[in-house]
Every structure is written in C-alpha cells, then in structure tokens.
Amino acid sequence: MATVLVVDDDRVVSHLVTSLLREQGHKVLTAYDAVQGLMQAKRTPPVDAIVLDINMPGGSGEDTLKKIKMSTRTSNIPVIILSGSIDSQGQERVRMLGADAVLSKPLVPEELFAALTKAL
Amino acid sequence: MQRRYKSSRYPMSHNEIGECWEDLDEAALLVVVGGNRALAGELAVLFLDDIEPRMKEINIAVTEGDAVRLRAGAHALRGSAATMTAQSVAAAAEELETMGLSGLLDGVQRALEKLNAAIAILRPRLVALTGAP
Numbered sequence: 475m476a477t478v479l480v481v482d483d484d485r486v487v488s489h490l491v492t493s494l495l496r497e498q499g500h501k502v503l504t505a506y507d508a509v510q511g512l513m514q515a516k517r518t519p520p521v522d523a524i525v526l527d528i529n530m531p532g533g534s535g536e537d538t539l540k541k542i543k544m545s546t547r548t549s550n551i552p553v554i555i556l557s558g559s560i561d562s563q564g565q566e567r568v569r570m571l572g573a574d575a576v577l578s579k580p581l582v583p584e585e586l587f588a589a590l591t592k593a594l
Numbered sequence: 595m596q597r598r599y600k601s602s603r604y605p606m607s608h609n610e611i612g613e614c615w616e617d618l619d620e621a622a623l624l625v626v627v628g629g630n631r632a633l634a635g636e637l638a639v640l641f642l643d644d645i646e647p648r649m650k651e652i653n654i655a656v657t658e659g660d661a662v663r664l665r666a667g668a669h670a671l672r673g674s675a676a677t678m679t680a681q682s683v684a685a686a687a688e689e690l691e692t693m694g695l696s697g698l699l700d701g702v703q704r705a706l707e708k709l710n711a712a713i714a715i716l717r718p719r720l721v722a723l724t725g726a727p
Contacts, residue, residue, distance in 0.1 A: 485640045486674045490626065493633050529669065558673040580677045583628040 665694025
C-alpha cells in the first residue's frame with residue numbers, strides 16, 4: 475500500500491479522495507493549498523504519489539506541478555491531476571510538465587484507482 | 595463553454611428543475627462515493643458548511659462588480675457542486691464563472707438569483723442526506 479499526498483483546496487473533494495484511498499488501504503496525507511502541498515511533497519520519507527488539483531487559489535496547480543517536477547527531491551513522484559475544467563490543450567500541457575494522469579471532476583473512483591495503480 | 599453535467603458522465607434519474615439540470619443526482623453520487631452512503635453524508639455536511647462562505651464571496655464579487663473574484667468564487671462552488679452531483683447548482687455557478695472569466699457582467703443579478711434558487715432546492719436534500727433531524 476502506498477502513501478499518497480492529496481493537494482486540493484476543496485474540502486469536499488479532498489475528503490472524498492482521502493476516504494476512497496484510505497478504504498483501499500493507502501496512507502493519505504492532505505494539503506489544502508500549493509504551499510502546504512510542496513512542503514508535504516518534500517517530506518522524508520517521500521510520498522509514493524501525489525493527487526493534485528490543477529486549479530487552486532493563490533498559486534495554480536500547474537505551478538505546483540512544475541515545482542514538484544523540477545526539484546530533485548520530488549521529481550520522481552508520480553502526479554495525478556484532478557481538474558473540474560481542463561481542455562485538451564490543458565491536458566497536453568500538464569502531461570508535458572510531467573503529470574502521469576489527468577482526471578476530470580466529478581471523480582469516478584475506478585478511474586482514480588486505475589490511475590494510481592498505473593502510476594505506482 | 596457550458597459543461598453538460600446532465601449527460602456527460604452519469605444517467606439522469608428524477609427531479610429536474612430549471613434548464614433540465616437535476617438538483618441532486620443521488621444515484622450518481624453513490625457512484626462517486628463508491629457506494630458508501632455514510633461518505634455521501636459526510637460530503638453533504640462539508641458542502642453545507644462551505645455554502646455560506648462561498649455564497650458570501652460570490653455576493654461580494656457581484657456587488658463590487660469584481661469579475662476576477664466572481665470567477666474564483668463561482669469556480670470553487672462549481673467544483674464542489676459537481677462533485678456532489680448537484681447539477682443545477684453547478685450549472686448556475688458555471689454561468690457566473692463564465693461571466694467572471696469574460697469580464698462581461700451583464701445579467702449577473704439574474705444568474706445570481708438562479709444560483710440562489712438552485713441552492714434553496716438543493717439544501718433540504720443535502721440535509722436529508724446527512725441524516726440530521
């Protein structure tokens with residue numbers, strides 16, 4: 475079972491993702507903004523995967539993704555992007571930045587589990 | 595661009611209002627929570643807790659004609675509502691978000707009234723979901 479960091483400012487989405495992953499036996503850490511998320515991502519021992527909301531106030535998920543992928547401490551951590559509104563260009567952009575998967579909201583649990591399994 | 599909550603991912607069931615968006619698609623919500631009704635109730639509690647601050651933010655943005663603030667506030671509400679499969683609230687919030695994004699706030703009061711109406715219909719259904727008396 476993996477340790478997963480969930481970064482989302484939306485408490486409803488964060489609780490949903492956290493609960494679903496815990497039911498699957500994963501250990502879950504949460505952060506509610508980009509700054510907290512980056513701090514948690516650099517923790518030791520490192521998390522096994524990050525689920526990241528792409529659209530958060532005060533620092534976009536894209537910036538956070540860039541910082542995760544640019545840091546030698548976090549660049550190898552798989553990142554699954556959550557988005558309520560991302561077009562195909564946006565999806566391509568975050569994949570180019572290193573995202574392993576892009577999932578749409580509302581979330582489908584099986585899609586989350588499949589993306590995580592593939593990423594780990 | 596209007597997102598089609600009605601038909602994109604989940605089937606419709608009942609209780610349509612307004613522009614044929616559903617106020618709460620409980621069958622779809624059960625899919626979202628992996629069949630866990632207790633989790634659906636927990637999400638409803640969080641959503642209800644967050645409604646007032648989110649609406650306060652949107653109301654201030656509308657009063658001040660602040661498009662950027664409106665976009666952000668409406669986007670936040672839309673995301674939560676979409677996760678709850680509260681389609682009419684999500685659609686009304688998206689209309690405000692689109693106005694905020696474009697900076698064109700003509701008709702914003704009417705859109706706000708539509709959102710308030712959708713929330714008024716949704717609220718008791720969410721309260722019922724929480725199991726609260």
